[in-house]
Every structure is written in structure tokens, then in C-alpha cells.
Amino acid sequence: MDSLKTDPDAAPYVTAHPTTESAAASSDAPELAGLLTHEDVDRARDRWEVARARWKGRGAKKFRGVRLLWLLIGPGVLVFLGENDAPSMLSYSADGARYGIGFFIPFVVLTFVMGYVVQEMTVRLGAVTHRGHAELIFDRFGKFWGFFAMGDLVLGNFLTLVTEFIGVRAGLGFFGIRPTFAIGGALVIVAGAITTGRYWTWERITMGLAIFNGLFIPAAILARPNWHAVGNALVTWKPFPGGNQNEILVLILATIGATVTPWMLFFQQSAVVDKGMQPRDINAGRFDTILGVVLASTFAIAAILATAPLFHHGINAADFQTAQFAEALEPLIGHTGAALFALGIFEAGIVAAIAISTSSAYAFGEVLKTGHSLNRPLRDAWPFYLVLLGSAAAAAALVLIPKFPLEFVVLTVNVIAVLAMPPALAFLLLLVNDREVMGEHVNGTWANIAGLTVTVLLIIAGIGFGLATVFPKWLGG
Amino acid sequence: MKSDSSELGVGGPGVQPIAADTGRPHLEDPRVVLSLLEADQVVAAKEQMRFGRQKLSPGVRGLLWALRVYVVVMMIIVLISVLRAVHVSQ
Numbered sequence: 373m374d375s376l377k378t379d380p381d382a383a384p385y386v387t388a389h390p391t392t393e394s395a396a397a398s399s400d401a402p403e404l405a406g407l408l409t410h411e412d413v414d415r416a417r418d419r420w421e422v423a424r425a426r427w428k429g430r431g432a433k434k435f436r437g438v439r440l441l442w443l444l445i446g447p448g449v450l451v452f453l454g455e456n457d458a459p460s461m462l463s464y465s466a467d468g469a470r471y472g473i474g475f476f477i478p479f480v481v482l483t484f485v486m487g488y489v490v491q492e493m494t495v496r497l498g499a500v501t502h503r504g505h506a507e508l509i510f511d512r513f514g515k516f517w518g519f520f521a522m523g524d525l526v527l528g529n530f531l532t533l534v535t536e537f538i539g540v541r542a543g544l545g546f547f548g549i550r551p552t553f554a555i556g557g558a559l560v561i562v563a564g565a566i567t568t569g570r571y572w573t574w575e576r577i578t579m580g581l582a583i584f585n586g587l588f589i590p591a592a593i594l595a596r597p598n599w600h601a602v603g604n605a606l607v608t609w610k611p612f613p614g615g616n617q618n619e620i621l622v623l624i625l626a627t628i629g630a631t632v633t634p635w636m637l638f639f640q641q642s643a644v645v646d647k648g649m650q651p652r653d654i655n656a657g658r659f660d661t662i663l664g665v666v667l668a669s670t671f672a673i674a675a676i677l678a679t680a681p682l683f684h685h686g687i688n689a690a691d692f693q694t695a696q697f698a699e700a701l702e703p704l705i706g707h708t709g710a711a712l713f714a715l716g717i718f719e720a721g722i723v724a725a726i727a728i729s730t731s732s733a734y735a736f737g738e739v740l741k742t743g744h745s746l747n748r749p750l751r752d753a754w755p756f757y758l759v760l761l762g763s764a765a766a767a768a769a770l771v772l773i774p775k776f777p778l779e780f781v782v783l784t785v786n787v788i789a790v791l792a793m794p795p796a797l798a799f800l801l802l803l804v805n806d807r808e809v810m811g812e813h814v815n816g817t818w819a820n821i822a823g824l825t826v827t828v829l830l831i832i833a834g835i836g837f838g839l840a841t842v843f844p845k846w847l848g849g
Numbered sequence: 850m851k852s853d854s855s856e857l858g859v860g861g862p863g864v865q866p867i868a869a870d871t872g873r874p875h876l877e878d879p880r881v882v883l884s885l886l887e888a889d890q891v892v893a894a895k896e897q898m899r900f901g902r903q904k905l906s907p908g909v910r911g912l913l914w915a916l917r918v919y920v921v922v923m924m925i926i927v928l929i930s931v932l933r934a935v936h937v938s939q
Contacts, residue, residue, distance in 0.1 A: 407893040408879050416885040420874040423885065502890045503900070511900040520917060650887055741896070777935065784927055791923040795916040802909065809900060831919070838926045841933075 447643035452664030457724030458539020460630030468676035472683035495657035498644030507738035533767035543718025594709035629786030642734035733760035
């Protein structure tokens with residue numbers, strides 16, 4: 373971290389903290405107290421719990437490990453279950469409904485592996501630098517490239533937020549709940565999660581909600597999938613989807629966009645920082661990310677299996693919207709299965725709305741250099757909370773506008789996410805290979821090969837989409 | 850890398866020992882708070898110290914520009930695709 377420099381524009385700083393040890397050794401406690409914020413104290417409390425769980429003198433060894441992991445999981449699980457959002461679950465449902473059990477099941481697993489490769493880097497960046505992704509991009513590459521990255525993030529986040537509220541509206545619409553109540557209730561939940569003024573509480577509430585993404589599992593079981601075909605698809609990647617190659621390409625792109633998106637980079641790194649993770653927690657952060665991958669990919673495959681009966685019964689799902697999937701499934705998997713599916717879509721929308729609006733707020737706070745932590749009370753960091761709630765409220769309001777072309781937003785949001793990803797990955801790879809920033813935690817050869825492979829695959833997929841759109845007849849469209 | 854005992858605040862000079870068995874850290878003492886956080890985790894320190902600008906090589910600069918152009922072109926293509934879909938649906 374040789375490149376840390378004093379900011380000439382920063383306010384006068386009374387006591388320097390060159391090292392924790394020397395700061396702690398200072399006898400001038402009142403002076404130090406004046407420098408510490410509510411955020412520091414809350415974070416120290418979290419670190420105390422982690423230190424206690426690590427302390428070798430306490431408790432049985434196996435329970436110590438479990439408690440430590442319980443304390444350190446969060447950002448990875450949230451980022452992947454958050455990314456299993458309404459448009460993503462819609463993409464997976466479309467995969468299952470249009471092509472049944474086959475190529476898309478192992479393909480979804482592959483996209484989650486790509487997601488892990490990328491997200492693991494953000495864990496290291498956050499734990500080592502204690503700075504968010506937007507802050508690091510602005511610091512290391514300057515305002516021009518910083519605003520470039522932010523532009524993609526803001527556009528992608530806002531459109532995605534709109535789709536989350538579409539999911540909320542459609543999910544609750546299945547139960548006859550009016551859109552105004554559904555959207556209003558969702559906003560109350562988003563606001564409720566942040567009023568705790570504590571990152572830890574926010575994280576646990578959101579994880580509690582996120583686990584309901586698992587509702588797709590009973591829905592899949594009720595669809596009575598052919599497990600032999602599932603196993604065969606996982607091994608052989610067959611049957612490969614037939615028909616219009618243009619449509620398949622868009623669906624492939626949307627499926628990648630359902631797993632690897634720019635907001636995830638910004639969110640997980642900032643959440644790792646807000647959680648107070650340190651370099652020694654990197655392995656736990658990796659476990660957290662793997663846990664997120666396993667849970668989210670399982671639930672994604674469950675969504676494919678739940679809608680596969682539509683394919684087997686020859687029901688054309690080409691133009692299905694979220695609610696129509698649940699309605700079409702009702703005669704095939706029963707009212708309970710369809711209701712679980714609709715609830716799952718509602719849950720996916722709510723959790724993603726919380727995570728994505730938080731991602732926007734973190735990035736704004738980092739760029740504007742204002743307080744940007746869920747450990748801060750509302751009065752200390754009101755711009756942060758204003759962006760968080762304001763972006764959610766604006767997206768929610770759009771969904772309530774009559775005749776707003778919601779279906780086109782849903783259609784394009786995952787595609788936009790994939791197209792915006794290569795530049796985001798370039799910044800990520802530059803940062804994680806920056807020895808001045810990362811020190812000994814700089815990327816290794818294999819991590820770079822994996823990161824570059826993901827970037828090249830996304831660029832190829834994007835170019836393929838571009839060619840198919842401009843020259844649709846090439847692919848038989 | 851700090852030891853477990855130092856992270857618990859029991860090993861640092863001038864730091865009031867934390868009674869691990871009571872399960873309560875003395876967070877009203879700022880020195881205990883500082884002993885639990887890394888130096889650059891403290892908000893005041895983070896505000897004061899920033900990472901400097903990285904010098905980008907011409908190759909990296911070219912790559913970032915190429916990706917910028919890529920995103921702009923692709924967004925135009927998405928717009929064409931959406932307009933086409935709207936036209937078809939009408």
C-alpha cells in the first residue's frame with residue numbers, strides 16, 4: 373500500500389494513525405474519542421465478535437469455526453441471492469419453459485463459476501484496501517474513467533431496480549394484491565431494512581429475506597422433474613436448444629447477465645468494507661462467496677425445472693411475462709406450486725431492490741466523499757440514505773405509470789448488464805493486479821487467466837448479440 | 850498480521866485489557882476501538898489518506914478507450930433492438 377497519500381483537500385487531521393498499535397498506545401483518549409465515529413464503534417463491535425470467535429481459548433474447536441463463519445458470511449451470499457432477482461429468475465424460467473431440461477442447466481452452473489471468479493477479487497480488494505470499488509476507481513484512474521464506470525453502473529442499476537419492482541408487482545399480483553399496495557409495501561420493507569443504523573442488522577434481515585429464494589425448490593419438486601434427464605444434461609450439456617438461433621443467443625446473453633453484472637462488483641466490495649473484513653478474513657470471504665454461488669445456482673436450476681413442464685406440454689412461453697409463468701404453471705404443477713413460484717418472484721424482487729439500491733448508495737457516497745455506511749445513523753449520512761431510498765422510490769414510481777413499456781425494460785436489462793461488464797472487469801483486473809494497492813494479495817497467474825477468460829467470453833457474447841441484431845438473417849432470425 | 854490476543858486488545862501497550870469471559874468489549878474507550886480496527890479502517894484516517902493516481906500505459910489507455918467505444922456501440926445496438934421490438938409489437 374505504498375501509494376497511500378495524504379489528501380491535500382482533506383480537513384485538518386489532529387491525530388495521525390500510522391498504525392493501530394501506536395494509536396492504541398496513545399494516552400490521549402479524549403482526543404481519540406473525538407475522531408471516532410458511530411461507524412467506527414459499530415465496526416469495532418463486529419470485529420470484537422470475530423476476534424472472540426477466533427480466540428483459541430474459547431469453546432470447542434468445531435463450534436468456533438462455525439461461529440466464525442456465521443459472523444463472516446454475508447456479502448457473498450447476499451450478492452448472489454440478490455442477483456437471483458426478478459429478471460434473472462424470469463430468464464431462468466424462460467430457459468426452462470422454452471427449451472426444457474438440457475443445455476441451460478450446466479450453462480447456468482458455468483455462469484455462476486464465472487461469477488465466483490469475478491466476485492472473489494472484490495472480496496480481496498475490499499478486505500485489503502478497506503475502500504469501495506467506486507472510490508478505488510476514482511482514486512487510481514481519475515475522474516474521467518471514474519465517471520465512465522459510474523455511468524454504466526447508474527444506468528444498469530436504475531433499469532434493474534425498475535425490473536425488481538415489476539417482479540414485486542407481478543408476484544403479488546398472482547394473489548390479487550393491487551399494484552399500489554404491492555409496490556408501497558415493498559418500499560416500506562426496503563426502508564425498514566435500513567432504519568436499523570447497523571450494517572450487521574441490515575445484513576441479517578436481508579439474508580433472512582434472501583433465503584426465501586429457496587421457494588423455487590419446492591416449486592421444482594412439485595413439477596416432478598425427470599432427474600435422469602437432469603443428470604444427463606449436467607454431464608452432456610444436451611439437448612442443445614434448437615430453433616431460432618437469434619432468440620437462443622439473446623437468451624444465452626440474458627442468462628449470463630442474470631449472473632455476472634456490474635452492480636455485484638460495487639456491492640460486494642463495499643459490503644466487505646462496511647462489514648469491516650480484514651485480510652485475515654479473505655478465506656472466510658471466499659467461503660461466503662462459494663456459499664452464495666451454491667445456493668443461488670441451486671435455486672436458479674430449480675426455476676428452470678419448475679417451468680420445464682411448459683416446454684413438455686408444448687405451451688408457447690415466448691412472450692410470457694413474470695405473472696403469466698405462475699398462471700400458466702397452475703394447471704401443471706398445482707396451485708401450491710404456482711403460488712410458491714409467484715412468491716419466489718416477489719422475494720427475488722424485494723431482496724434485489726434492497727441490494728441494488730444499497731449498491732448505488734455506496735457508490736454515490738464513495739464518489740461524493742460523504743458518509744456511506746449502513747453503520748451510520750440517518751442524520752450522519754442522510755445523502756447516502758437519500759440515494760438509497762430515492763432510487764428505489766423512483767424505480768417503483770415508474771412501474772406504476774400506466775402503459776409504461778415494462779416488458780422492454782425486462783427484456784433488455786440483463787443484456788445491458790452483460791454489455792457493460794467488460795469495461796467493469798477491465799477496471800477490476802487492473803486494480804487487483806496493482807501491487808501498490810493489493811500488496812501480497814495481488815492476483816496470481818490462474819486468477820488472471822480466469823478473469824481474462826470471463827472478460828473475453830463476455831465480449832464475444834456481446835459482439836455475437838450485436839451481429840445478430842444488426843444482421844438478423846445471418847442467424848435465421 | 851496481528852495475533853489473536855492483540856486483536857482482543859489484551860496485548861497492546863496502554864490498552865485496557867478486555868475481559869473476554871465477560872463477553873463485553875469496553876468500546877467506550879477509544880483505544881479499545883482502535884485496537885480492534887486496522888489503521889486504515891478508521892473513518893478519519895480513510896478520509897485523510899487516499900490512494901494516488903496510477904500512471905496508465907498507452908496500451909491500457911487504448912484498451913479502456915476501446916472498451917468505452919464497445920459499450921457505446923453496443924448500447925446503440927440495444928436501442929435499435931428495442932425500437933424494432935416496439936415496432937413489431939405495434
